[in-house]
Amino acid sequence: MTEPVLKVADYNVDFWVDGVWYPAAIDMNYEVYPGKTLAIVGESGSGKSSSSMGLMGLLASNARVTGTVEVKGVNMLEASSTTVRRFRGKEVAYIFQEPMTALNPVYTIGFQIVETLRLHLGMGPVTAKKRSIELLEMVDLPDPAKTFDKYPHQLSGGQKQRAMIAIALACDPALLIADEPTTALDVTVQAEILDLMRDLRHKLNSGILLITHDMGVVADMADEILVMKDGYTVEHNTADHIFNRPSHPYTQQLLAAVPKLGSVAVRELKFEGSVKPEPVLKLQNVDIEYPKRGRIPAFKAVQDFSLEIYPGEIVGLVGESGSGKTTIGRASIGLLPIKSGVISVAGFDISNGNTKQLSQIRRHTGIVFQDPASSLNPRLPIGESIGEPILLSGLAKGDDLNHKVEELLDSVELPRSYRNRYPHELSGGQRQRVGIARALALTPSLLIADEPTSALDVSVQARFLDLLQGLQEELKFACLFITHDLGVVDILSHRIAVMQNGRLVEEGLRDQVLKSPKDPYTQRLIAAVPVPDPAEQKKRREARQAIK
């Protein structure tokens, strides 16, 4: 048997917070072998990222790391800082979650790869450049010689992640630590990056330590899986074992919380009587354009888009980043002006977007934003955030308002005492529930949900979707649910609309779109979604590669 590249034993990570050592990882033991992938799975706060950062001493100074971490037989925790630095990048390479922030924006891609090469391998500038271009070619970046001189902002998200991988692979590392490498990417791009990583693993025979919360990605990549919860290792076994015969209840729960395509019974909306009621939201041949700014030409984000949503209906709007789905959501409640076409909300025409018309629809609309960290004012206690729409509409004041806020907190299952807390004191899921409470404060007839679950863990997401569904059944509002996650749409929506490059490519009932998609783009999109089942994912992967 081959020697493991990484051997971790009795490994503990603690953080010194407010006078107490808080454990982030407790008694971890695992090994990573060359050419194999070990996936560490867990929800946010389970210690998966901290434990992997601690391996190479990348944690903040208030952390304490104990145990043994052997990379190629050298214990990293006892080695001098010079040795550790030599190992970083050369033997152990990291790929981070956010390619947007992990690359230095003021240097070219080429410069950043050359830097690594010259630092670790002592190459001359000419050879280093040649090697960098080879690396860029290896990660399938288009026109490597040109990409070499490009700055990070000139690349798309997927290309940036490829560049990151190229940097990580520059010194043929024995171990690649990938911390949520595809979380920030679209599904089709994610599939390509995963293909690339799988490919490289065989080519270079490196071990991969994959840290992720996405069970689909795990099923696609991992040979072995380690499940973490609150710092403890709850289960450690082969992928096949974990997916098909999970023994620990937490693993079972985690797997159950993952939305799977086609696992929910048919949801159909029945209208009272035979006539369809007036739609709550009606978009007719809408064009939206971001105007010219200086030398940047005008950009047409949405073209000729038509959609109707009826009372009590949830419509899922799906598409990749840049497809214009968020633009549609924002225009639907008058946050963006439209260039041509007609938008009417709850019977009011807001196509012209003047202030008077917009103030009429405020009482009938609510929006839940994508990023719970940025959508709540950090300086405002959440009670005030929730109460603001009520206060501004003049419906209630003083004690009445307090009472309403408490009711709203109850309805989203948050303790009433939370009203005096600031947003940063809440977890992501709790913040998003505050977002819902605020959006529903005026019992709107239309709710726009703009990727409300993209920042949440699967089990939190499952609870959030349950809550939203419950509230929707109770209050019967119409909902435009914008997401890139087909699994979520599958659970929630009655109808699905698919967007690509600002156009509506397909629209229909849920099952019709998911089971027998007509448009080739929709087909590709559905094929790219990783399924949390290794065997089936393998089949799907092969099928997808056959399409290509």
Added chain:
Amino acid sequence: MSAELENKENTLDKNENEIALRETEGLSQGQIIFRRFVRHKAAMTSLIVLVFIILFSYTGSGIHLGDSNNKITVQGWWPYQIDQIDPEGAVESMCANGIPGCPTLDLIPEFIDGTGMQVGAHPLGMDTVGTDYFALVLRGAEQSIMVMLIVGSLGVAIGTVVGAIAGFFGGIVDAVLMRLTDMFLVMPTLIIGAVIGFRFGNLGVVPLAVMLGLFAWMGLARFVRTEFLSLREREFVDAARVAGASNRRIIFKHILPNAVGVIIVSGTLLMSGAILTESALSFLGFGVRAPDVSLGLLISRYQDVFTVAPWLFWWPGVFIIAIALCVNFIGDGLRDAFDPRQKRRISLKERMQARELKSTAAAKAKA
């Protein structure tokens, strides 16, 4: 075993949460900020010291407003005036090395050097012509504080409003306001100050301070604008708009509290800068005019006698440093109070206690 430990930790967490809850139960944003400010020790000490200095100097030397033609004067408790000259007195209270006007203030008690603790007739000594220096310093502090407060508040108010409007509305409004700011910026402060001082210096310190304040807001406006440019793109601004908030409410209720850090930092810098600008102007003869004095004027007037009569240099310096430090600490406290992320620092003693608690808990869990 580990479950038990976990339980203990959970209860610990819960207790902590409960304390945190009790701390913020039923309070508005303003009340929370006030409480946090009161708890900031350095800021509260500085506030008390500053208030003391203000009261001390104003009650001591009295209140003097208006120009030389129509003065409004209220007498203070200090018997000497800044225009009383007493050359004989200065000679009488000569120091051991023959320098007239030696300070009579003695803080060293009797059993150490023998003369004993006393204030004396002229605690800070007398200047070269025999004016009581305590009266001069009090009067100087009074004028400098006046300049600082007026310039600071005017600069912060104008700068914040201009920056907020330019940053929030953008486009043509931004362009016009920023070109206006540029216009103000290209004029050298000292030359503007000299012109202002030449025209308004004889009217007393208040008009001078107001005019200086009208030329002190540009840097702050730029900072606030930048902050607004990035904050207005945040989703909570859209959320407020969807909730039906007006532009005014969004600017003042939602964005401004988030920009308060920048405003306070540059505001305190502005205030300390104001004292220096005033000193520079007084030095050039365009600021506060004799017989009136300011702290800066005193320092520049007596800097060449530093070697022989150092007290003439020390005391105004001490007051300038004390005032500037106080302003900065208060600013620091305000910034921390506005920032919800800032938690109370935990002292070393509390840390040790917490560690002991934890280790005993762990030991019990193990046993």
